[in-house]
Structure formats: C-alpha cells, structure tokens
Amino acid sequence: xxxxxxxxxxxxxxxxxxxxxxxxxxxxxxxxxxxxxxxxxxxxxxxxxxxxxxxxxxxxxxxxxxxxxxxxxxxxxxxxxxxxxxxxxxxxxxxxxxxxxxxxxxxxxxxxxxxxxxxxxxxxxxxxxxxxxxxxxxxxxxxxxxxxxxxxxxxxxxxxxxxxxxxxxxxxxxxxxxxxxxxxxxxxxxxxxxxxxxxxxxxxxxxxxxxxxxxxxxxxxxxxxxxxxxxxxxxxxxxxx
Amino acid sequence: xxxxxxxxxxxxxxxxxxxxxxxxxxxxxxxxxxxxxxxxxxxxxxxxxxxxxxxxxxxxxxxxxxxxxxxxxxxxxxxxxxxxxxxxxxxxxxxxxxxxxxxxxxxxxxxxxxxxxxxxxxxxxxxxxxxxxxxxxxxxxxxxxxxxxxxxxxxxxxxxxxxxxxxxxxxxxxxxxxxxxxxxxxxxxxxxxxxxxxxxxxxxxxxxxxxxxxxxxxxxxxxxxxxxxxxxxxxxxxxxx
DNA sequence: GGGGGACTTTGCTCTTCATCAAACTCGCGG
DNA sequence: CCGCGAGTTTGATGAAGAGCAAAGTCCCCC
Numbered sequence: 123x124x125x126x127x128x129x130x131x132x133x134x135x136x137x138x139x140x141x142x143x144x145x146x147x148x149x150x151x152x153x154x155x156x157x158x159x160x161x162x163x164x165x166x167x168x169x170x171x172x173x174x175x176x177x178x179x180x181x182x183x184x185x186x187x188x189x190x191x192x193x194x195x196x197x198x199x200x201x202x203x204x205x206x207x208x209x210x211x212x213x214x215x216x217x218x219x220x221x222x223x224x225x226x227x228x229x230x231x232x233x234x235x236x237x238x239x240x241x242x243x244x245x246x247x248x249x250x251x252x253x254x255x256x257x258x259x260x261x262x263x264x265x266x267x268x269x270x271x272x273x274x275x276x277x278x279x280x281x282x283x284x285x286x287x288x289x290x291x292x293x294x295x296x297x298x299x300x301x302x303x304x305x306x307x308x309x310x311x312x313x314x315x316x317x318x319x320x321x322x323x324x325x326x327x328x329x330x331x332x333x334x335x336x337x338x339x340x341x342x343x344x345x346x347x348x349x350x351x352x353x354x355x356x357x358x359x360x361x362x363x
Numbered sequence: 364x365x366x367x368x369x370x371x372x373x374x375x376x377x378x379x380x381x382x383x384x385x386x387x388x389x390x391x392x393x394x395x396x397x398x399x400x401x402x403x404x405x406x407x408x409x410x411x412x413x414x415x416x417x418x419x420x421x422x423x424x425x426x427x428x429x430x431x432x433x434x435x436x437x438x439x440x441x442x443x444x445x446x447x448x449x450x451x452x453x454x455x456x457x458x459x460x461x462x463x464x465x466x467x468x469x470x471x472x473x474x475x476x477x478x479x480x481x482x483x484x485x486x487x488x489x490x491x492x493x494x495x496x497x498x499x500x501x502x503x504x505x506x507x508x509x510x511x512x513x514x515x516x517x518x519x520x521x522x523x524x525x526x527x528x529x530x531x532x533x534x535x536x537x538x539x540x541x542x543x544x545x546x547x548x549x550x551x552x553x554x555x556x557x558x559x560x561x562x563x564x565x566x567x568x569x570x571x572x573x574x575x576x577x578x579x580x581x582x583x584x585x586x587x588x589x590x591x592x593x594x595x596x597x598x599x600x601x602x603x604x
Numbered sequence: 605g606g607g608g609g610a611c612t613t614t615g616c617t618c619t620t621c622a623t624c625a626a627a628c629t630c631g632c633g634g
Numbered sequence: 635c636c637g638c639g640a641g642t643t644t645g646a647t648g649a650a651g652a653g654c655a656a657a658g659t660c661c662c663c664c
Contacts, residue, residue: 203519276438320519
C-alpha cells in the first residue's frame with residue numbers, strides 16, 4: 123500500500139488522499155487537509171509495539187492509517203483484557219475529547235501499523251475550526267461506548283463458548299477479508315489474545331477452536347483464523363440452537 | 364428536601380439554587396440559569412419506574428436532582444446487567460452528546476427520584492452558549508467510560524467474591540452516608556441487584572453477604588446494606604489478603 | 605539446517621459457582 | 635390482624651471451566 127509520496131527533498135511528505143476519504147475529515151478542503159497533515163507526526167509501529175500506555179499523560183491524539191491495534195487494560199494483579207480493536211481510519215487515544223489528562227488504556231499494535239498523531243493542544247483547534255470533526259469524533263466515541271457496554275453484558279451473562287464466538291465474529295466484522303476458504307481475520311490473533319478478549323484461558327479457547335475446526339466452522343493456523351461458516355458462529359453466539 | 368418553590372400562581376417554579384452548585388452550570392449567571400430552568404421539564408419517578416428505555420429515540424437529555432438511578436442493559440435472552448449508577452447532580456441520557464439517536468441503555472429509578480430534562484435540540488444551544496457546559500459533560504462521559512472499562516476488566520479477571528466486594532464498595536463510595544453503625548448505601552439494593560451488577564446469582568450474593576455479616580464486615584436488612592468495616596472489603600476486593 | 609522460543613494441543617484434576625429445591629421472614633395492603 | 639408476595643437464606647448437586655502438566659508443532663533466526 124502506498125502512503126507516502128516522496129517530495130523533491132528527501133523528506134517524506136504525506137499525501138492528502140490519506141485523510142480525504144475518512145469521516146472526520148471528509149468535508150474539508152484540500153488546503154485544510156494539507157494544514158492538518160503538516161501538523162501531524164507520522165510513525166510506524168511494529169507488531170507488539172506500544173503506542174501509549176494507560177495512565178500516562180495524554181499529550182497526543184492519534185489516527186490509525188494502516189494496521190490494527192488492541193486497546194488493553196491491565197489489572198494490578200497483572201491480568202490483562204482487550205477492551206476493543208482499532209481499524210485503519212479510526213481515531214484513537216482521544217482522551218482530550220473527554221477532558222482526560224491521562225490515557226485510560228494502553229494501545230498495542232496487533233500488526234505492523236502506521237499512525238498519525240497530533241499534540242493535544244490542537245484538539246480544540248480542530249474541533250473549533252473544522253466543521254464536522256467534533257461531530258464525527260463524538261460519534262466514534264459513542265459507538266465505542268456502546269461496544270464496551272455490549273462486551274460487558276456478554277461477559278456478565280454469557281457462557282464461555284458464546285463469548286468466544288461473539289469475539290471472533292466481532293473481529294471478522296471489523297476486519298474480515300474474503301479468501302477462497304472463507305473470511306479471514308486480517309491481523310494476527312493468538313489463542314491467548316482471544317482469551318484476553320473474553321476473560322477465559324488460552325486452553326479453553328484452544329479447545330473451542332479445535333472443536334469448531336472439527337465441525338467445519340473455522341480453519342486456523344498459528345495466529346490466523348479463517349471462518350468458513352460464519353452463520354454457524356452466529357448460531358453459537360446467539361444460543362439460537 | 365425542598366426542591367420546589369411555589370410561585371404566586373399555582374404553577375410550581377424551579378429554584379435557581381438547584382443548578383447553581385452543579386459543575387455543568389457552576390459558572391453561569393443567575394439569568395442564564397433561570398433561562399435553562401424555564402426550558403426544563405421536571406418530573407418525579409417512583410422506585411422501579413423507567414425514565415427511558417434502551418433503543419428508544421433519544422429525544423431528551425436529563426439531570427438527576429434527587430434519588431438514584433440504575434443504568435441497565437438487557438440481553439436478547441432476558442438477562443440484565445447494571446452498567447452503572449447515577450447520583451444526584453449528574454447528567455444522564457446524554458446520547459445527544461455522542462451523536463446517538465437512540466439511548467444505548469435503560470434508566471430505572473432505584474429509589475424515588477426527581478429529574479429535569481430538556482429536549483435534545485437544546486443540547487447544541489447549551490454547549491454553544493454556556494462556556495464549560497460541554498467541557499463538564501465530556502468530563503462526565505470520560506469518567507463514565509473509565510468506570511465501565513474498570514467494571515469490564517473486573518468482570519473478566521476477578522472471582523465472584525472480589526467482584527461483589529468491589530461493587531459494594533463502588534456503591535458505598537458513590538452514595539455512602541455515615542450512620543452510627545458504619546456507612547450505609549443510600550438507596551435500596553436487593554441481592555438480585557448486586558448479582559445484576561456482578562454477573563452472578565442472587566444466591567451467591569446472599570451467601571457472601573451472610574458470610575461477611577458473620578465476619579462483622581457488613582450488616583444488612585432487606586434492601587439495605589451498612590458497611591461496618593470498609594477496609595475489610597477493600598482487602599477482599601484487592602485480593603491483598 | 606538446526607536450535608530454540610513462541611504458540612498450540614490435549615489430558616486430568618479440582619474448585620467454583622450456577623442450578624434446583626424448599627423454607628423462612630419481613631412488611632404491606634386489605 | 636392476617637395473608638400474601640417479594641425478598642432472603644440455606645442445603646445439596648452437578649457441570650463448566652480454571653489450573654496444572656506435558657508434549658507437540660511451527661517459524662524465525664542464527
């Protein structure tokens with residue numbers, strides 16, 4: 123994928139097309155976008171790298187250009203759980219939107235990723251200057267809040283198998299790419315990761331995936347999952363047996 | 364408590380002091396508050412009454428004046444879980460702030476309650492006109508998001524006893540009132556309610572409370588709980604045994 | 605090409621907690 | 635003052651899934 127256009131100097135310059143298609147910026151003029159880009163810092167993160175950490179000073183906000191992120195919380199006891207995933211085109215680390223001074227969770231690159239970021243003081247500029255930017259951001263926040271509530275209720279009421287099925291489906295919906303076999307989750311996921319999304323153990327997840335594989339619902343290799351019969355998973359997650 | 368001051372006519376008129384102390388309105392002048400109040404609808408809800416329901420059109424936003432609310436989500440299967448509690452002085456039902464057109468959860472009065480509300484179209488007026496209103500609202504939202512994430516991680520990683528202890532502590536912190544015996548939760552809570560907060564059953568909660576009562580940590584009667592040894596509960600919820 | 609580490613699988617045991625069942629108690633309305 | 639219903643208590647049972655152990659497999663890096 124092409125993200126960077128080399129300028130005459132050997133300093134890479136970001137291309138306007140990066141932002142023009144994304145909701146938070148879609149109504150802006152080219153010069154506006156140019157200005158926003160010129161204020162941004164672009165950076166690459168390799169798989170497993172931390173973008174920012176829970177509790178640290180929230181001095182920048184981010185936009186994911188390419189890759190996938192996990193947003194994670196850790197308990198004092200060291201257990202961690204994955205609160206949500208971020209896909210390309212989404213804003214994240216937008217603590218400033220909520221008047222927070224620290225990040226409420228940690229972001230980790232689930233795959234090699236590229237993100238733009240801006241210093242937090244620009245947040246109020248952006249929302250004040252660019253019509254629709256604030257609106258879109260809050261919409262994002264709203265749906266994210268909804269997602270988390272959804273996860274919470276699942277966690278509280280559903281048995282492990284349903285939760286795991288729901289988690290897999292959520293990843294498929296967010297990042298599924300069609301293959302000849304079925305729909306593949308576009309970023310690396312370990313059994314451990316799934317257990318961190320569902321509050322169970324990697325053992326249990328492994329058993330479930332094995333069972334589903336036998337039943338012809340999924341195919342999986344290391345860190346990769348292809349869902350061949352999504353409908354079956356929906357059935358499992360609904361308990362509509 | 365006195366909330367209503369009767370005007371010359373027999374139409375009740377809301378007193379400015381209602382709002383002047385609350386963060387979202389604290390920087391406003393009296394005439395501004397007067398105007399806000401005049402646009403508000405005030406209403407009483409009895410215990411168990413529904414203020415609004417998940418999925419319904421979000422046509423108003425609210426401020427709780429007195430009482431306590433439970434914010435609840437229900438699964439297709441009929442299980443419900445309590446996402447958070449609202450105390451007096453807090454805004455709620457602020458779906459408009461997130462550009463949502465429907466409420467993401469249901470609000471139920473945990474005790475007899477009084478709330479003000481405004482039509483959703485005023486939201487943009489408020490945020491545009493009154494400096495600090497938006498800021499405060501988003502701060503509220505931010506801390507609420509944090510709370511839910513907190514609950515989620517607990518739910519995913521902690522054993523039942525810790526979760527229940529944490530839930531009781533959260534209620535105590537939010538609405539505890541000192542009594543001669545200890546700190547009392549200020550609104551009615553059933554075992555069932557607590558189990559709905561923690562994703563367990565009323566049986567398990569009952570057993571735990573009985574055990575804690577024997578250990579001298581709490582005293583409880585029907586729908587009411589007094590914590591006599593908060594520190595012990597903290598110990599239980601941390602696992603710092 | 606051959607470690608070696610990271611990821612996965614699988615079996616077994618044991619705890620926790622949901623579920624079922626039944627009795628008890630409080631408080632309210634008739 | 636009685637009876638009913640909502641809330642609570644307690645016991646017994648069983649199943650789900652965590653924890654522990656150990657071996658297998660893939661992939662990356664040297």
